[in-house]
Amino acid sequence: MEGSDFISNLRFAFQWPYCERRCTYCNFNKYISTNVNHDAMRDGLVRETETLLGYSQVKEITSVFIGGGTPSLARPSTIASILETVARVTHVPHNMEVSMEANPTSAAASRLAEFKAAGVTRLSLGVQALCDRDLSILGRDHTAREALWSLEEARRFFPGQTSVDLIFGRPGQNVESWEGELEQLIALCDHHVSLYQLTLERGTALYKQVQEKALSVPEQETMARMYQAARSVLGKAGFLQYEVSNFAKNGAVCMHNLGYWRGRQYLGVGPGAHGRFAPLGEGETQREARIQTLEPSDWLREVRRFGHGTRKRVQQSELDILEELLVMGLRMNEGLTHQFWLQRSPGFDLQEAVGDAAEVKQYLEDELLVLDDRGLRCSWEGLALLDTLLPTLLHQLQLSYQKSVNRSLSLTCFVPPAPGPTPTSHT
């Protein structure tokens, strides 16, 4: 079932699991360690890269994403080793995107040349806020000044390929100050901006402070206004919103991330990394969702022993894959095109999949969704409400899919013995 475009190439992502300190809002899989064994980590990452690329039997890697943790804490030579491994085991195009997350600290900024030399082509800078009070609430390890200086440096080394991450909905923030902050940023930033609404995750320090009412985050209404304000401000400044949280001008989109939303295969290497690929090398043609072992020392032990630290493998059914495609695809401004969807599920079009449900018709009528010649996508208003629309869409997809399977079953099972009229549902 895998369309050729889905299978022949692969996105490659790897995790550097360490951070210098714990941000108050972050619940990612990360570890604070002062004595990281860089050589051991490098060897582990290289080894797992070799193993998993072997399992995937993929011909080409189209992009690399280096995430974390804080990957700018890794040695540039570690990154170079991994990229060399990728290039050795499989084919990489000469202009391949190699995106890396970095904290805007002076330490990281001072090593940008080395990262570039190692092969990094694109930098995603975790600026988060341009106000020191908020940076300290978020527990970041840099000041606004340091961030702006890092941004200048990054633009010097990665012109047109530098992205800035910002968080909104911070405690005490209001729409006006947010707009001011955005204006300030637009004057300084490069061609890509990611905006994330602050999510209070259970178990984080910030969550606790808000629970205990030591801090309060803006109301949902204010959050909505901040989001819409940001979309307007960035739009006016020539940024195209190509995904819920991502804005680019001059086409400077992150190819790697687009791959996630387009339902492409990807391979995850490193502690806690996630992957989606068919391990042809292991004799499996079905796509699997994989998670690598979370804890770095456990992961390393497994990599040494088995060549990889895959902790969980779940086979994905055709419906699983379509569900992900729907959920991820609608995050993009382009949405799901008919061509794209049918490539994945021949004979089961978008209209049949979701378009016939009364609720979905209501969404279309309310202009939250658009279903036209191009495909299915969110309207401007709809995008902000996507997670309210998705359960209905998913539910409908599941029902329609079951119906279509039953139909094709009945067609294959009840073929009349002699030539005659095609069986119909009339009884």
Place this chain on the structure above:
Amino acid sequence: MLIGLGRLPVWFSRWRLFSVCVRLRLHGGASAGGGPPGGAGKDYPQRGKDNYDLSEFPTENIRNFSIIAHVDHGKSTLADRLLEITGAIVKTERNKQVLDKLQVERERGITVKAQTATLFYHHAGRTYLLNLIDTPGHVDFSYEVSRSLSACQGVLLIVDANEGIQAQTVANFFLAFESQLMIIPVINKIDLKHAEPDRVAKQIEKVFDIPKEECIQISAKLGTNVDKVLEKVVEKIPPPCANLSDPLRALVFDSTYDHYRGVIASIALFDGWVQKGDKIMSSYTKKVYEVNEVGILRPDQYPVEKLNAGQVGYLVAGMKEVKEAQIGDTFYLQKQPVEPLAGFKPAKPMVFAGMYPVDQSEYTNLRKAVEKLTLNDSSVTVHRDSSPALGAGWRLGFLGLLHMEVFNQRLEQEYNASVILTAPTVPYKAVLSSSKLIKEYGEEEITILNPCHFPDRLQVKEYLEPVVTGTILTPDDYIGKIISLSQSRRGVQKNIVYIDDHRLMMQYLFPLNEIVVDFYDSLKSLSSGYASFDYEDAGYQVADLIKMDFYLNGKCVEELATIVHREKAYATGKAIAVRLKDTIPQQLFEIAIQAAIGNKIIARETIKAVRKNVLAKCYGGDITRKMKLLKRQAEGKRRMRKIGNVEVPKDAFINVLKRQKDK
């Protein structure tokens, strides 16, 4: 049973020979599957030759008694000691509440199901047959208590030397008093550091009019003075009035269900005797049964050749359903009908609640579990019911709140069932005025269990609500708070007396629905746990009842309709509206939640339309988690109920309808 066997020769020193026969008969019974033991059968003249014959105990050597007490005052511990002293069970450290067989009983320290134990006791050169009939402590189970008492001539009234008289002490005392039983006051726990037995003795004198000198001061835990209790039982409690020469007349005072043997009826013989092979008839059903086995409970079943007048024991006669052994029924010999004994009124459910499986696929299993449980607890009434939100289920009637909780807990513990239990309601009544309706119902006064059937005010003369007499015992420090709590529950004070220098007994007439949900918890918390409460049925009173409806964006939500007293309408409406607001998720449009009486809106809450709801970050590592959440929500859509255009998740209904414990 083995314990008893080993001990038999010791107590029966006079009948040492016979005990051997008992042993043989038991072995025979076990291997031959209960075939008729040698010679004894339907042949009445043979009876006299029966070797092991409880008629060796003349009626004057028999004492039938119960222990009654407030919860935790040591009833079951005293029972353990009595069993040990008389050798019914071996004395060990582990004898804790031997008669409390259910897990729920041991966990809650309460007795739900009355048990019986027959004890052999030597006193002043004679051997007495003592039948201890255990009773539940809580008045929810007063029906069980009165059943037990009907087989007794006397009671031990246990009072904690530290806590003194509590609400259930009073309630139980009156049950015994009304049955004209000999009451022996026993002050327990005198070993406690803060025990004040003399103060408690004075309370007993004041409240129950029993001279304080008559109280026996004991420590059941340590065994102190427990022998005196047995002496007093023999001395003060009269033997049963029974006549062996009259034809059989046996009262069914309890029944249990055994998966293999069917119904096991606990019986008290007032006249005559009964033995294996007898053809007996139920005066209630007129059905005839052949007796398979009779025996005594020690406390395990211990088969005997026959049971005689004045004795208490069990009977197995091939009854397949608990209903066949109707509590209060009289059994007599088929050939010799007698006037039946005065039975009891059937248990009357006072508290009703809907019960639904958490998942409809569990319906059949739950139904089986409910059926099995009601086999052993015939006081629960079961009606099939269904709710558009919760699916198919039942409306169950319970004797009281504790009864409901115990039932629920037993379902969970013994049958591993998980259920949704709706907030309890009480049986309201309406006296109809509309002749059309009277014709339709076939009677003028109807009971309303489901608010959907609440007749319109124009068609009724009056509405009635059940009321209870509530007894509160409390240290006087809390009097102010308790009075205002009771007033807020529409209670009318009937009586208030000091039972000693610091403790008060108050009696209120309460509408039952005001106390069924959280009254007891509120009382406990405002009195730091010191006040106790109990209640008994006090009939019905005229009440200004109204039906309250709930609307979501103008559409009525049928399953949320409730019957409330007019005075409570606003508070109830507001509370439910707020709970709905907290549980219905935001939707793409604004939702108005309204509580209404007729056309009049009395409370309103608004759920604002969702303005932004989209996960900010969704990359490789976030996808699995996001999909899991969305799939769960999509799954929830299937169980979503649509009221107009509003999607209401099942959880919202559950949250509104189910009993709120953390109030």
